[in-house]
Amino acid sequence: MTVANILGHKSGAELISCKPSDSIEQVARRLSKHRIGAVFIVDDKDDLVGIVSERDIVRNMASDGAGVLSNTAADIMTSEVVTCLPSDTVTMLMGLMTENRVRHIPVVVDGKIEGVVSIGDVVKARIAAAEREAAEMMQYISSGV
DSSP: OOOHHHHHHHOOOOOOOTTTTHHHHHHHHHHHHHHHHHHEEEEEEEEEEEEOOOOHHHHHHHOOGGGGGGGGGHOOOOOSSOOBBSBBBHHHHHHHHHHHHEEEEEEEEEEEEEEEEEHHHHHHHHHHHHHHHHHHHHHHHTTTT
């Protein structure tokens, strides 16, 4: 299974993003409103320049207090974002997530974000594949071959 397969099964997946100049309070409100764990930071040309996760906000609040809410996304974002391609396999994606300790990976084609794959999407895809395999095995066994 590829990243493209996962994206094809996501319904109505709107890409949620913020600008580098948005305050952390604005970012947090957007995360809460959309019930997501990370938001991509894009410039005026919609090019990916960073990512801010709930964990980033919590870590910064723990070290700097509530004053961090007035900082900008650019102040706390991770600017070296791990990305993937639609042709990457789920196994490759799991390796990227594990190795880089990230839960959200944008799918980038020609510098533009085509979608995002979360750890939840990967787990869902792996469960579906295992269920398919089990059903095929049951069918094979019951066919009397």
